[in-house]
Structures are given as structure tokens and as C-alpha cells.
Amino acid sequence: xxxxxxxxxxxxxxxxxxxxxxxxxxxxxxxxxxxxxxxxxxxxxxxxxxxxxxxxxxxxxxxxxxxxxxxxxxxxxxxxxxxxxxxxxxxxxxxxxxxxxxxxxxxxxxxxxxxxxxxxxxxxxxxxxxxxxxxxxxxxxxxxxxxxxxxxxxxxxxxxxxxxxxxxxxxxxxxxxxxxxxxxxxxxxxxxxxxxxxxxxxxxxxxxxxxxxxxxxxxxxxxxxxxxxxxxxxxxxxxxxxxxxxxxxxxxxxxxxxxxxxxxxxxxxxxxxxxxxxxxxxxxxxxxxxxxxxxxxxxxxxxxxxxxxxxxxxxxxxxxxxxxxxxxxxxxxxxxxxxxxxxxxxxxxxxxxxxxxxxxxxxxxxxxxxxxxxxxxxxxxxxxxxxxxxxxxxxxxxxxxxxxxxxxxxxxxxxxxxxxxxxxxxxxxxxxxx
Ligand code: NI
Numbered sequence: 432x433x434x435x436x437x438x439x440x441x442x443x444x445x446x447x448x449x450x451x452x453x454x455x456x457x458x459x460x461x462x463x464x465x466x467x468x469x470x471x472x473x474x475x476x477x478x479x480x481x482x483x484x485x486x487x488x489x490x491x492x493x494x495x496x497x498x499x500x501x502x503x504x505x506x507x508x509x510x511x512x513x514x515x516x517x518x519x520x521x522x523x524x525x526x527x528x529x530x531x532x533x534x535x536x537x538x539x540x541x542x543x544x545x546x547x548x549x550x551x552x553x554x555x556x557x558x559x560x561x562x563x564x565x566x567x568x569x570x571x572x573x574x575x576x577x578x579x580x581x582x583x584x585x586x587x588x589x590x591x592x593x594x595x596x597x598x599x600x601x602x603x604x605x606x607x608x609x610x611x612x613x614x615x616x617x618x619x620x621x622x623x624x625x626x627x628x629x630x631x632x633x634x635x636x637x638x639x640x641x642x643x644x645x646x647x648x649x650x651x652x653x654x655x656x657x658x659x660x661x662x663x664x665x666x667x668x669x670x671x672x673x674x675x676x677x678x679x680x681x682x683x684x685x686x687x688x689x690x691x692x693x694x695x696x697x698x699x700x701x702x703x704x705x706x707x708x709x710x711x712x713x714x715x716x717x718x719x720x721x722x723x724x725x726x727x728x729x730x731x732x733x734x735x736x737x738x739x740x741x742x743x744x745x746x747x748x749x750x751x752x753x754x755x756x757x758x759x760x761x762x763x764x765x766x767x768x769x770x771x772x773x774x775x776x777x778x779x780x781x782x783x784x785x786x787x788x789x790x791x792x793x794x795x796x797x798x799x800x801x802x803x804x805x806x807x808x809x810x811x812x813x814x815x816x817x818x819x820x821x822x823x824x825x826x827x828x829x830x831x832x833x834x835x836x837x838x839x840x841x842x843x844x845x846x847x848x849x850x851x852x853x854x855x856x857x858x859x860x861x862x863x864x865x
Pocket of ligand 1: 494495496640676728729
């Protein structure tokens with residue numbers, strides 16, 4: 432199948448400064464055939480009109496827990512520790528594969544509608560997350576979240592190994608599986624060693640939460656005499672390629688450790704704000720040369736999966752917190768949401784920018800809306816004004832998963848109904864509460 436995306440304003444995200452190409456983008460099968468002007472022999476089976484649209488790489492939500500949409504608007508305005516241990520974890524005890532599938536589907540619809548083509552997820556019941564991702568048609572890096580409360584939890588390592596065997600490479604390679612120790616405060620040192628051994632055995636990356644809250648850092652210093660990042664490094668975690676969510680309270684010494692070990696940081700500005708955890712030192716991380724991607728985190732702490740909001744917050748928060756409007760430019764924020772997110776997840780060879788040979792993961796953003804006019808700047812428009820509802824068409828792996836705002840292969844009303852049923856079953860909340 433050959434597809435021609437016709438007459439768009441193409442933001443390639445291929446270069447260090449913004450590059451626009453006016454014209455067409457050709458897709459042959461799952462890959463980009465050309466950007467700009469096609470060869471004379473390219474005859475398309477399908478045409479997508481991109482006039483009035485920005486064509487750009489699909490966004491990469493590099494840290495989330497998609498099934499947590501079932502707990503969206505369920506536990507708000509609470510301290511982080513109360514939120515996690517008193518509200519979220521007890522409800523998660525009630526999750527079944529069916530609930531996780533239903534929550535995942537809700538999030539996949541939301542991500543498609545906001546222009547996401549790749550995401551990284553850590554959770555339990557991951558077969559259900561993988562199955563939903565496969566059906567939705569997005570690219571996913573999935574990890575079975577690992578927590579250790581006692582020997583009865585050792586089975587989770589085996590489950591991680593089994594999950595990798597069953598799913599890694601499925602969906603024409605769209606599904607990749609990594610190892611996901613939840614955090615150092617839920618994984619004691621001996622368990623972390625086992626996690627690293629598993630990642631070595633499976634030859635995969637590690638996805639973890641690090642230095643998310645001040646309490647996590649204080650507890651780590653009390654228990655181990657070190658910050659969570661120094662502690663993780665000491666336990667060889669970073670001997671594997673690692674993408675670490677948050678790093679909100681990374682010290683200057685921590686940033687050096689991250690840089691030395693080529694650890695990528697996933698910034699989650701909305702979640703960090705909402706849980707009162709603070710602002711990650713994004714400017715210092717970027718200056719040090721650390722790869723920084725962007726994520727929404729789960730929608731129980733955000734409360735949405737809108738990457739356009741994260742891009743906007745990443746730019747604004749860092750300007751505000753450093754009192755310097757020149758830092759985190761619009762283009763830098765877009766790089767975090769596209770090519771740098773891809774780099775963090777190790778998929779920059781196939782996605783995150785638009786060039787011939789890469790997988791066709793791209794979106795059309797409608798600029799025929801008041802907040803894009805009078806059209807001075809594509810990048811400023813995308814970061815300071817765009818809404819996720821401006822996303823008109825989403826193509827992942829060469830296949831349109833949304834076209835002119837219609838998701839052809841999913842029944843959205845059914846997705847909402849099932850998510851509502853599962854949410855009621857796990858929380859006991861049968862009605863819309865104030
Ligand atoms: Ni998280």
C-alpha cells in the first residue's frame with residue numbers, strides 16, 4: 432500500500448534548528464518513501480490531503496501507565512505518599528486483565544486523539560496492555576512494573592521474563608518489552624541486582640522512576656547514605672540503557688552520574704506539578720547533555736494524556752522557574768516530545784523524525800483554527816497555542832489510526848462504556864461524584 436500525504440507544511444524534526452519542507456510525503460508500506468517531492472514513478476493507492484495542516488512526527492509519550500485512566504479523577508489534591516499508598520495501590524489490588532484492557536483502551540483512544548504514536552508504559556497485567564496496544568495500532572515499549580514487598584513477589588521477575596518472551600517484537604515490531612523496576616523505595620538492593628540480571632539476560636532497557644519526591648530522596652539518604660540516583664548507579668542499574676522518569680530532585684552530582692552513564696530522563700511536568708513534587712532541573716540536564724524526553728505519567732496524576740499540554744508546560748515552567756525566557760525554546764520542547772523521546776527509548780533509528788527510510792509515524796495538525804493565525808511560526812504555534820483537538824489525522828507504522836478525526840477501527844462509545852464499568856468495579860464508585 433502506497434500513501435501520499437499531499438501538500439502539507441512538513442516539520443521534519445531532523446535537524447538542530449527547525450526545518451520546514453513544503454510539499455508531499457510519500458509512504459510505502461510501513462515506511463516513509465520520501466519527504467518533499469516524490470519520484471515520478473510514485474503512484475499512490477491512497478491520498479491524504481494535508482493542505483492547511485502541519486505534518487510532523489507522531490508524539491512520544493515516554494512515561495505513562497495507561498490503565499490508570501480507570502483512576503482518573505478518583506484521588507486528587509492529596510499528598511504524594513497518601514495518593515500512592517492509601518488511594519491508588521489498594522484499588523490496584525482489584526485489577527484484572529479485563530479492567531486493565533478497558534483502561535488501556537480508553538487511554539489509547541485519548542493518545543491517538545492527541546497525536547501520540549509511541550509510548551512507554553509500566554504496569555501490571557501487561558498482556559492486557561500489550562493486546563490493547565496491538566488492537567489500537569500504536570508503537571509501545573512495555574514493562575511489567577516490579578515491586579518487592581517480600582519473597583512472594585519474586586514471581587514478578589518470572590512474569591517479566593515470560594512477558595518479554597510472549598510479546599517482544601509482536602505487531603511487526605511495534606511492541607517492545609523492557610524491564611521495569613518501579614522505584615528504589617519499592618525495590619530493595621538485592622532485588623535491584625536481580626532486576627539488572629534479568630535486563631542483561633533479556634538484553635533490554637530499564638524503565639524506572641527516580642528522585643520523584645523530596646521524601647524519596649530523604650529516605651534514600653537515611654537508608655543508604657546516598658541519593659536514589661547514586662544508589663541506583665551503585666547497584667549497576669545504569670549498566671543497562673536506562674530511561675528514568677522524573678529526576679525532579681536530581682542534584683548537580685546526580686546530573687553528572689546520569690550524563691556519565693547515558694541515562695535518559697523523562698520529564699513529566701504536569702504530574703510533578705499536580706502531586707506537588709516540584710520542577711525537574713530540565714535546563715541543567717539539557718546543558719549537561721542528558722537526553723530528556725517527555726511523558727504524561729498516568730492519568731491518575733495528570734489527569735490526562737495530552738502531550739501538547741506537556742510540551743507547553745515544559746517550555747513555560749522552565750522559563751518561569753529559571754526566570755529566563757530564552758531557555759527551553761519552542762523547538763527544544765518539540766524535540767523532547769519527538770526525536771529526544773525516541774532517543775530515550777532507543778527507537779530514534781525508526782521514529783521521532785520524518786525522513787525517508789524511517790517508519791511512517793506522523794500526524795497532521797489542523798492550522799485552520801484561530802489560535803494558529805496569522806501564522807508567523809509553526810513551532811511557536813505548536814507549543815504555545817496548539818490544542819490536542821487540533822490533531823486531525825494520525826498515521827502509525829504506515830497505517831492511519833485516525834483520519835479526519837475518525838478512529839476507524841475502534842468503537843469509542845463502547846470503549847467509554849467498558850472503562851466506566853471497570854472503574855466502578857475496582858473503586859466502588861458507581862456514580863459521577865462532585
Ligand atoms: Ni509513573
